[in-house]
Amino acid sequence: MSAAGVHWDHVVIGAGSSGCIVAERLSSDPARRVLLVEAGGRNASPFVTMPRGFGRLNGNLRYNWIYRAEPTGPANRREFWLRGRGLGGSGAVNGSVWVRGLPQDFDDWAEAGCTGWGWEDMRPSFEAVEQGEGSRPALGITPHPGGDPLCDAAISAARAMGVPGTGDLNHATGPAIGYQPRSILRGRRRNGASLIDRAKSRRNLHILTGTEAMRLTFEGRKVTGVVLRTGAGEQVVAALNVVLCAGALNTPRLLMLSGIGPANALSDLGIAVVADAPGVGMNLREHRLLSLQFRLKHGSANTAFRGAGLVRSVVRYYATRSGPLAQSAFEVGGFIRTAAGAGRADAQIGLAPLSMDRTTQRLAVEDHPGALCGGYPMRPESNGRLSLAAAGPDAPLSIDPGYLSDDADRAVSVGITRFIRALFARPEMAAFGPEETFPGPDVATDDQIVAAYHTKGQAGFHAACTCRMGPDDRSVVDPQTRVRGVEGLNIADISIMPTLVSGNTNAPAMAMAHRAAGLIAAMHKVGVPTPAKH
Numbered sequence: 001m002s003a004a005g006v007h008w009d010h011v012v013i014g015a016g017s018s019g020c021i022v023a024e025r026l027s028s029d030p031a032r033r034v035l036l037v038e039a040g041g042r043n044a045s046p047f048v049t050m051p052r053g054f055g056r057l058n059g060n061l062r063y064n065w066i067y068r069a070e071p072t073g074p075a076n077r078r079e080f081w082l083r084g085r086g087l088g089g090s091g092a093v094n095g096s097v098w099v100r101g102l103p104q105d106f107d108d109w110a111e112a113g114c115t116g117w118g119w120e121d122m123r124p125s126f127e128a129v130e131q132g133e134g135s136r137p138a139l140g141i142t143p144h145p146g147g148d149p150l151c152d153a154a155i156s157a158a159r160a161m162g163v164p165g166t167g168d169l170n171h172a173t174g175p176a177i178g179y180q181p182r183s184i185l186r187g188r189r190r191n192g193a194s195l196i197d198r199a200k201s202r203r204n205l206h207i208l209t210g211t212e213a214m215r216l217t218f219e220g221r222k223v224t225g226v227v228l229r230t231g232a233g234e235q236v237v238a239a240l241n242v243v244l245c246a247g248a249l250n251t252p253r254l255l256m257l258s259g260i261g262p263a264n265a266l267s268d269l270g271i272a273v274v275a276d277a278p279g280v281g282m283n284l285r286e287h288r289l290l291s292l293q294f295r296l297k298h299g300s301a302n303t304a305f306r307g308a309g310l311v312r313s314v315v316r317y318y319a320t321r322s323g324p325l326a327q328s329a330f331e332v333g334g335f336i337r338t339a340a341g342a343g344r345a346d347a348q349i350g351l352a353p354l355s356m357d358r359t360t361q362r363l364a365v366e367d368h369p370g371a372l373c374g375g376y377p378m379r380p381e382s383n384g385r386l387s388l389a390a391a392g393p394d395a396p397l398s399i400d401p402g403y404l405s406d407d408a409d410r411a412v413s414v415g416i417t418r419f420i421r422a423l424f425a426r427p428e429m430a431a432f433g434p435e436e437t438f439p440g441p442d443v444a445t446d447d448q449i450v451a452a453y454h455t456k457g458q459a460g461f462h463a464a465c466t467c468r469m470g471p472d473d474r475s476v477v478d479p480q481t482r483v484r485g486v487e488g489l490n491i492a493d494i495s496i497m498p499t500l501v502s503g504n505t506n507a508p509a510m511a512m513a514h515r516a517a518g519l520i521a522a523m524h525k526v527g528v529p530t531p532a533k534h
Helices: 017-027 051-056 103-111 119-131 149-160 192-196 247-257 263-268 307-320 407-424 427-432 446-456 506-523
Strands: 007-013 034-037 064-068 080-084 176-179 205-208 212-219 222-230 233-244 288-295 332-336 347-352 370-377 385-388 397-400 435-438 489-491
Touching: 007 017, 007 222, 017 034, 017 192, 017 205, 017 233, 017 506, 064 247, 064 397, 080 247, 103 119, 119 506, 149 176, 149 332, 149 407, 149 427, 212 233, 212 247, 233 247, 233 506, 247 385, 247 397, 263 385, 288 407, 288 446, 347 407, 370 407, 407 446, 489 506
Parallel strands: 007 034, 007 233, 034 205, 233 489
Antiparallel strands: 064 080, 176 332, 212 222, 222 233, 288 370, 288 435, 332 347, 347 370, 385 397
């Protein structure tokens, strides 16, 4: 079937965590013609389905978009930002950690004017994705099996420090620590592509892979379709409604290339302005992560990822779908308060019973037993921004991360490091003989710790908020996910988050997409376009 020969009810751009959910839910109505467009491929690699196989996919252009951020921090350090490419998007290459965020995050959105996005509005969407609804498949969220001696000791140590233990972090409303919930079912990764798999046979759903969205088309300010590019050239597909699910980096990029963004900046690049939207690309929020490493006497999983131990792990995985390769990136997770007077948990930590070899560019574990434990401020106030470096469909993005530009974020970062050090110094951890090797005990003062976050830390791969949702005219989308200033265009990915949630972003991305799909279906009756109100 030629996509260009059909007038689609919905064209969904991006088949990642958000786009798969939106396309599956909209196409469940057989009267709706839905086109799902993905620049990457089908992601058939066995390392996609193997949960800890993500380490073999990082940096591979077949499975990742690779961006380079602008120099940041006191050392003007540049870093690479990776985003998943192909069916499942970042959910196909991430650490399989399933954290909803704290209920107050969503209530804050509602109180700020994003009506319909409070916790009681969002909880049904989380449950629908996790457990399925009607005949639709469940994503499949499972608890870690537990029982790791080092992890058990760390949980006990944190509890002794006043952090409540929990059997399910997704039921936490404040500080808590426990084994991580995982988007892993029977030893296999579960992501958005898992949910749309059954829908592929629907006659009203068509999926295009290896196809890039170049720009939107308009009649006046009404979106009429999308210009797509494949190896065979360009084609235009017509649509009643376009839903952008390309993520916090590519969604604002596509908007700007289509003439929706800061008018002066677009005009300077020679891009015709369709709608002056100064908020596009602004309000970028990202988690800045620093992982401390400790040398251990025993209790590490490093041997399971090296030499003969790795061979045994591979054999065990394919024989039983269990063992080290069937786990998420961090076995233990926690929400903590870094200051005694903090009203809410302000940081997230993650612990894994392994340590990385930092003497090589390769992703490999150390020869010696070790563990790592890292953390970041959960709700950063520091803002970055995105802009186009040039015009044209292949123009690179300019990414200013804005890391730790806010005093409060720096204070929380210092508090995280001191908490982790105190945890590993607890009597519960003494049997493992932990000795810090990275960034090292010489990084001791507040200023040194902040500098280490800049120079030795990394992105959390949770960038969001670049097309902020809100009730005000400067927000990019309204609480119904409609892009302001144009008609027939919605955004349903985490670029519309008003603020970054407490924790990992994959679970919120899928729940937000589920909620957005319901709103979009209600406002776009089949064959009856409903204009946005501005």
